[in-house]
Amino acid sequence: MGEQLVVMSGIEKRFAGVHALKGCRFELRSGEVHALVGENGAGKSTMMKILTGVYQRDEGEIAFRGRPADLPDTRAAQKLGISMIHQELNLAPDLTVAQNIYIGREPRRLGGILLDDKRLNRQAEQLLRRMNLDIAPDVLVSDLTVAKQQMVEIVKAISYESQVLIMDEPTAALSDAEIEELFIAIGKLRASGVGIVYISHRMAELQRICDRITVMRDGSCIDTVLTKETTIEKIIAMMVGRELYHSATARGREERAEVVLEVKGLNRGKAIKNVSFQLRRGEILGMAGLIGAGRTEVARALFGADPVDSGDIYVQGRKVRIMSPHHAVREGIGYLSEDRKRYGCLVDMDVKSNVAVSSFKRFSRFSWMLKSPIERAAEDVVGSLQVKTPSIHQALRNLSGGNQQKVIIGKWLTKDCDILIFDEPTRGIDIGAKSEIYKLLDRLAGQGKAILMISSELPEILRLSHRVLVMCEGRVTADLRNAEGLSQETIMQYATRREDRFASSREETLLANRRGYE
Structure with a gap:
């Protein structure tokens, strides 16, 4: 690993009385892949939003290449060379690869009157070749696989001469072959001296590509460890602070x-x-x-x-x-889709509506919805499945992925499937929420x-x-x-x-x- 790129120390952040970050410290060196892990709500995203200028810290210091860094907005972070690739890709599908890479910074001709498409494609092609990517600069982004779109996001970050690249769940929607392509690209970035912050719930990936791992829990940085000197079990123990659930009946059970x-x-x-x-x-x-x-x-x-x-x-x-x-x-028969937000739930509606949506006939009389039975059913789901929500009137989009999943399961239990x-x-949810889903599935099987x-x-x-x-x-x-x-x-x-x-x-x-x- 090379020189120190980023040092965040004593970082504090509060939101409306919620103590989101408590004296956190994080370091990143050039040519390093540094994992940042923790359950949903642990503070990972808040830390990285402070580093990218989306949020401003309440207390603490940030140094970039040994000098104090002021990051009042995302433009200031980008100017320093700090970029983030979000889990939800931020590309315009109807524009070409080159247009997406240089959007808002397109080369022009005739005194800036006309766009210079030839130069635009040539510049994009040089960047794509630099990463050894077989992607045409003039192809529409909508025609690319998710993995190729991910690569375009990386090239876009490189076009800003980024020295720090933050990747948020980069493999969540990729196949094994596509993950290999991504890891090759990460290797090239590392070799060129780029420091990478790698956020992921997939523990096996961390051991393969990360040099160090920083674990967060409840807004605090628990520890930073060398990957080669630790185990997945130790990382998980630090993340959740409790024993994970293991089914006692999965192996060796006779089915009659x-x-x-x-x-x-x-x-x-x-x-x-x-x-x-x-x-x-x-x-x-x-x-x-x-x-x-x-x-x-x-x-x-x-x-x-x-x-x-x-x-x-x-x-x-x-x-x-x-x-x-x-x-x-x-x-x-009840079905929980792999794309829960598209097919499984109504994210803009509240918990109680999502619980009742498949059982409206049960909760209606003469075309009128019965408020009290719906609320009782929703309270039963929240209680029995231990859904973490302020109330049954909370919009589903404000719940974590694991709790959204529990509400969808509760919908089918209410229907008595x-x-x-x-x-x-458990796609896209953290290790602690996975453990709860495992326990729930095992309990449902035990109930017949x-x-x-x-x-x-x-x-x-x-x-x-x-x-x-x-x-x-x-x-x-x-x-x-x-x-x-x-x-x-x-x-x-x-x-x-x-x-x-x-x-x-x-x-x-x-x-x-x-x-x-x-």
Whole structure:
């Protein structure tokens, strides 16, 4: 690591009586990737907003390259060379890559009257080549993958000659292959002397690319440690200040309960190919696979969100036709989408409305909504699921990701669904909230709910699931009992079993499927 770029010491910040930061210290060196971790609400974003000039500190000092730094606004931070790439990408989709990189700073000709598009594209191409990126400067941003858009954000920051780059959850929406591309880009930035602040909930990433880790909790900086000298368990312990939940029933549990959901020969174009499986009462069936394996497509088909070409669905032994989400809910199936803000909740409405939205018929009389029963149901959800909210009248957008997730789960519990499909239930939430969601799912299974859980995090699959259904390119390649000896490596072998290999190893796969039901 090189010279000291940033030193923040004794940083204090209060908002309307809330003590958000308490004497915090953070350091960053050139050529360093320094992780900043903590639960939602720990103070990470507030610290970085002070460093980027969005907020002003109440007390404390900031030094940049050894000199006191005054950061009254974002322009002042950018002028020093401090940039931030937010989790929600800040690009104009209908503009080209070059136009996004130099927006508001476009080169001009004829005395500034006309834009110089040739020079604009040439400058952008030089920056893209500098990062070894195969992206055309004149392509529309809307035509790029999320990973490529992420790269454009990085190049945009480089165009400001940024010496400090803050990345907020940069891999949240990326596939494994795209994450590799991002890590290569981070390596190039590090080699050029850029200091990177890396905010992430994904612990495995920290060990791979970060030099140091600073842990925050409840507005305080708990400690800064060298990555190579610590463990994930120690980091998590510092973050949450309490023991994380581990399911005692995931491994080795015998399942003799009735089958509540059975799928036979489900097909939908190239996305779903002859998918069959069973889900039993009180069981958590984990569904694993790589991006594009067809897991979400299966979930949407079961919920009636997408039509199927063929196949049969049985609910509690009875063949059903699910033509729409309304039909699915009527059959006792609830679905928590991987994109909760788009499909799972009404972020501008309050907690009580979100809890009741799938059960309005239950809470209405002669087209009038009954206020008291809705409020009682919402209070029951907040209490039983331990939702952290000032009241049931709070807008959902003001809750953390983990608490939003709990409200959506509460919506389906209020509807009394026996079959729950959770697609990436802990995506984008912190490690402490994950622990609470794990405990909740295990408790629901203990109450007899049947749960199909899709997750891209294999430790999560192994931690919670009684059985693991593995998919690759639209096909089920294995149905494995989660017993001692089942590992991430075994699951990945089946998750990468492409169709051309699938036929040649059919006997082995059938044997794996058979083991899942023994």
